[in-house]
Amino acid sequence: MTDLLEHARWEEPTWEDRAPGPRRWPWVLLGLVVLLGALYAGAAWWLGERVPRGTTVAGVPLGGQTAAEARTTLERAVAGRAQEPILLTSKAGQARIRPERAGVVVDVDATVAGLTGFSMGPRELWHHVNGGVEQPAVVTVDREAFAAAVDKVRKRLDSTAKEGRLSVRSGTVQYRAPVRGTTTDAAGTAAVIERWWPAQDSVEVEADPVLPRTPAAEFERVRAEFADVAVSGPVTVRADGKRFRLTPKQFASALRLPRAKDGTITPRADQDELRSLVHAAAQEAGVEREPKDASVSFAPSGYTKRTVHRGRAGLTLLDESISEQVWKAVTTTDRTANVLTKAVRPTWTVTDIRRTLPKEKVASFTTQFQCCQSRVENIRRGAAAVDGTYVLPGQQFSLNDVLGDTTTKESGYLEAGIIRYGRAATSYGGGLSQVSTTVFNASFFAGVRLDAWSPHSYYISRYPEGREATISYPDLHNKWTNTLDGGILVRARTTDTSITVTYYGTKKYRVTATKGDRYAIEQPTTIVDDDPECIPQQPVEGFSVDIGRIFHRGGEVVDRQSFTTRYDPQDDVTCTNPRAG
Structure with missing residues (x-):
């Protein structure tokens, strides 16, 4: 502090020294900056009028070209590509669409505008000086037209979800995993095309997953x-x-x-x-x-x-x-x-x-035939099969079930006369219709329920008119149900010229038969046949007849039933072949 107050220690400038002049270097520096700025701005202006060096758009080189030059070059390049179809690919398949139909267009003006223009940005200027990069074209897509184009080819691009399968039906585990499907996203695919087309003519579609109903988990x-x-x-x-x-x-x-x-x-x-x-x-x-x-x-x-x-x-x-x-x-x-x-x-x-055991004869019926024919042996065999059958209350009797298949040689039945398609013929088991007719009439008068029967196609005089039943295994049946109050024992006996069927049980009804007159008469035709297998026939008229049965019980009529039987005419057949008949 003392030293500072001592004036003798101060140094005073001498009047002989020159005063310092103004400083110049700041001005020089400022001028240099202005000059460089002008050069930078001029370079930016000049370079902004051209596409950066080395720049390509969709594979088309445009570097160093003015905007007008780049527009002309790009228009020529994309004009051809716009005519080529775009290949859409998916995991399910592929399809091609034409750009113009799908509303896909390269916007040349917007593309070039994005490559040129004045900019003071160092990065842009650096790209101009150092070289550009690959740039995508600016692509516009009409979303409605593009969606319509995708819908036309969707079947080739989409895939259906496949449901899994789990089964143990064979006794082992069988499993097939579910598979996801896909459905093409038109909007997403349009965005992909905007990014990559026309640099590449194939793009993979954007797709939404379609899940199976049951997941793998x-x-x-x-x-x-x-x-x-x-x-x-x-x-x-x-x-x-x-x-x-x-x-x-x-x-x-x-x-x-x-x-x-x-x-x-x-x-x-x-x-x-x-x-x-x-x-x-x-x-x-x-x-x-x-x-x-x-x-x-x-x-x-x-x-x-x-x-x-x-x-x-x-x-x-x-x-x-x-x-x-x-x-x-x-x-x-x-x-x-x-x-x-x-x-x-x-x-x-x-x-x-024991409650069902027969107490009396319920009904009996006999039909006649000529002796000494092969059909007689069949009648005897059929009657033996029927004899002794016991039908409990409520049970159904089926003659075909009792006889079995009688139409083959192995059955033991002989060949004898039958009716086939309205003409006389022969077959194994011929003659059993006589057993059937006799059983039918015994059932008719016993008062049981008649379930199924078929008359012959034309009338045969040995049988009751309108009240007979043919049989043929396995189609033509003779069936009845025991509706009496006890069981029914079926007895069948034959002689050389007759068969008798008798039912034993508990009699419930007294049954009487009715028959009307013939009507709807139809005359037979005459046929001359030279076939060696021809069998001659006598003419018999065709007709319809109504039959019925009346149920009596305790002196009163308790029920009535009626049936109509139609017979075709039996044609007059003359055989001319020496080997016939």
């Missing part, structure tokens, strides 16, 4: 939780102290894997099929048995000497227990099903059979 869950377990091994069924096994191949056909609307899968069993196959397996293994009805056998003649045979109860698995226990065994690792059973009472017990 759901299939995999059901496979792990159910399918693999269900067919992992056999199921042992225990019932009534016995056991049998069901293999996956046996029970798998009853398993179902239905899919709900939301795609979820809920395993279940077709209960009817499951129960049916378990019952079948139980019967084969001897665990189940059918009940056996009591029956009756009769002495060779009459109806009074008979023996009643006892039946037996059956055994069956309970359906509800099958559904619960077998399903539980199928769906868990504990492969044993303990199924409950129940006894099955036979339909006919000894007591029931």
Whole structure:
């Protein structure tokens, strides 16, 4: 502090030194900056009038060209490309569309405008000096026209979702994974074309996924939780102290894997099929048995000497227990099903059979025939088959079922006369229509329900007019149902010239027959036939006739029934071939 106050220590300038002049370097620097700026601006202006060096648009070199030059060059290059179709590709396929029809156009002016123009930006100026890059063309797409063009080829670009499949029906797990589909996104694809066309004439479409109803995760869950377990091994069924096994191949056909609307899968069993196959397996293994009805056998003649045979109860698995226990065994690792059973009472017990036993003759009918023909042997054989048949109340009698197939040599029946297509012919079993007609008339007068019968195509005089029935295996039937109050024992006896069928049972009705006059008469035609297999025929007129039966009970009429029978004329056939007839 003391030193500062001492004036003697101060240094004063001398009056002889020159004063300093103005400083020049700032002005020089400023001028240099202005000059450089002018040069920069001039270069930017000059370069902005041209496309940056090395620049290409959609593969077309435009570097160094003025805007007008670049426009001309680009128009020439894209004009040809605009005529070539654009290839659209997808995972499903490919299709081609024409740019002009799809509303796809290169905007040359906008493209060139984006490449030139004055800019003071260092980066733009650097690109002009150092060289440009590959640039996309400015492309405009009419979205409506493009969407319409895509819709026309959509079938080749889109793919349908494929549903998966999981099955155990064969006893093994069969699985096919679901596959996603695709649907082309027209708007997204238009954006892709705007970016890449016309530099490349092929683009991959933008697509939205189409999902299957059931995803793979759901299939995999059901496979792990159910399918693999269900067919992992056999199921042992225990019932009534016995056991049998069901293999996956046996029970798998009853398993179902239905899919709900939301795609979820809920395993279940077709209960009817499951129960049916378990019952079948139980019967084969001897665990189940059918009940056996009591029956009756009769002495060779009459109806009074008979023996009643006892039946037996059956055994069956309970359906509800099958559904619960077998399903539980199928769906868990504990492969044993303990199924409950129940006894099955036979339909006919000894007591029931005894109540049905015949008490009297109900009806009898006899038809005549000529002796010593091959058809007589067939009649005897047929009568023997029918004889002794016992029809319980409510049961149906079928003559075809009793006789079986009589139309082959192996049946044991002989060839004899029949009617085929309105003409006389021969076949194995000829003559059995006489057995059928006799059975029909016995049924008619017994008062049972007549279920099925067919008259001959033309009238045969040995049978009652309008009241007869032919038969042919397996199409023409003679069936009736026992509607009486007891069983019916059918007896059939033959002589050299007749067959008699008698029903024994409990008589319910007295039946009388009615018959009207012939009407709608039709005369036969005359036929001359030179066929070696021709059989001559006598003419018989065709006609219709109404028949009926009246049911009497307790002195009163309790029912009436009527039927109409139509006969075709039997043509007059003359055979001219020496080998005929």
